[in-house]
Amino acid sequence: MTLHAELELTRGSFSLSAEFDVPPGTVLAVLGPNGSGKSTLLGCLAGLFVPDDGVVTLGERTLTRTPRLLVQPHDRGVGLLAQDALLFPHLSVVDNVAFAPRSRGASRVASREAARHWLSEVDAAELADRKPAQLSGGQAQRVAIARALAGEPDLLLLDEPLAALDVDAAPAIRGLLRRVLRAAGNQRATVLVTHDPLDALALADHVLVLSRGRVVERGLTRDVLSAPRTPFTARIAGLNLVVGVAEEQGLRTAGGFISGIPAPDVAAGEPAVAVFSPGSVAVYPEGEHSAGSPRNTVAAVVGALEPHGAVVRLRTVDGDGWAEGLAADLTPAAVAELALEPGTPVRLAVKAAAVAIHPAFGP
């Protein structure tokens, strides 16, 4: 079902103003730093607060039309997955997952059966009889995903679902979310709130960038993240993205090969993107071949140089293969030493260890 929301809200010195649509079967990422109003936005969608002015509709149903909350949280058909799994500590894993079907009136047996189905969907069937205290962070979040899905929500809200997980657990859960969010034929609208551009890239079709409660940019995820149009977005989300086809140890692009570290859910031969931060791109004068460890080197031409906080962000305009439109962060001293200016030919180098390969989707 399509989610449509127009929200205006003021709390003390903070104000939020946003308007967006999420078509069925798609994921919208709301990207912003802490305090930008992301959680307030989710609260309005879930029915926890009433905005000062606004409308929330889901399919044919109007959930909120100020000044009234027309549909209470428990009647909205909204699933919420938070940073912490928040499994009910007194219930076993299977009863946690059975909570939603049970609350909607299913019998004990039928709801447990549904719970086991959803647990196997998230590869956690063997955890069914444990108590939440006996689970690791990653396992608990798996179960929390199953619990949210077991309610068969029309709208799924994800509030920084990977932020509390350790580095080892996050990629697997990200892969799991990709699989369940993008499962064929689902009609669910999903809103993902995150401060991590990688989550947006891996999970969302569209992204909306929020700064101090205002939408500063929106569009297709890959467009917004690879070519931010506002300095704000560039600062929080400016990433180098190169599109291609995944291979064993990297990405085959139209103009060459990039070595990198594939995410666990990347399959060779599938469309994928290579992601690396501008800070991990080294710049050498043209012709000077680096004999060091960076596996990826490419010729390029300096397009623009702009100050970016303490560093200078260099953008390439042209080059061999995949070097078009890349960003590199340099210190002002390095820019002066290399005598860089628009039009200067250079050579870029990126360590393979700094390149992550993620599955690509969407147009």
Next chain:
Amino acid sequence: MLWIPAGLALALVVLPVVGLLARTDYARLPELLTSSASLNALQLSLVTAVLSTVFCVLLGVPLAVVLARSRSRGVRVLRAVVLLPLVLPPVVGGLALLFLLGRNGFLGYLLDVTAGIRIPFTTAAVVIAQTFVAMPFLVVSLEGALRGAGDRYELVASTLGARPWTVFRRVTVPLLLPALGSGAVLSFARALGEFGATITFAGSLEGVTRTLPLEVYNQAEADVDSAVALALLLIVVAVLVIAVARPRAVEGRP
């Protein structure tokens, strides 16, 4: 050098009990404890304290939830009111109950005239007095637990489609159980030791309103040995309460 005042404090708690133990006439103890007056008092105390604890739980849990979850400003005033029996001298509480439910009190008069019910100086009055003084213990310990836990589990439950009553029954109450256990034990202990409000509001009639503390007071005038024996009994019950239920507040765990 904290151990000097700490030792003094410990002595203040322990020495009186030791004094009582030293004063006890152990030879006559079985006979003193099994006298009909003692047994009556013990039975009445246990029955009324259990009933008061049940009422404390039935009324105190919803009150604690309302106090902890409500966002309105008036609730702050209400919270202070709930604490009143905790800081009020029990005798004053007993007087207040008497002037509410006594024959001249407005509610007591109403009950007497419409239903012929007279509450003061009955076992029901004992239970009411004990509930009055003991309930704040339960409410305070529950409210603290509720605030500490926050309402995040409840929010998740409501997004999973649980109606408010289902949330209360399947999430709020089970999560509260540990705090409820310690709160109930504290309330039970307070009800068992209740004296001032009971004697003012319910009087001291053997078998009807004379609970153990009242019997101790009663015997202290007539037969000191008997009073000491009963006091010993109350200490044993108190130690049992701590040992069996181990309320978290008593053990000092959060």
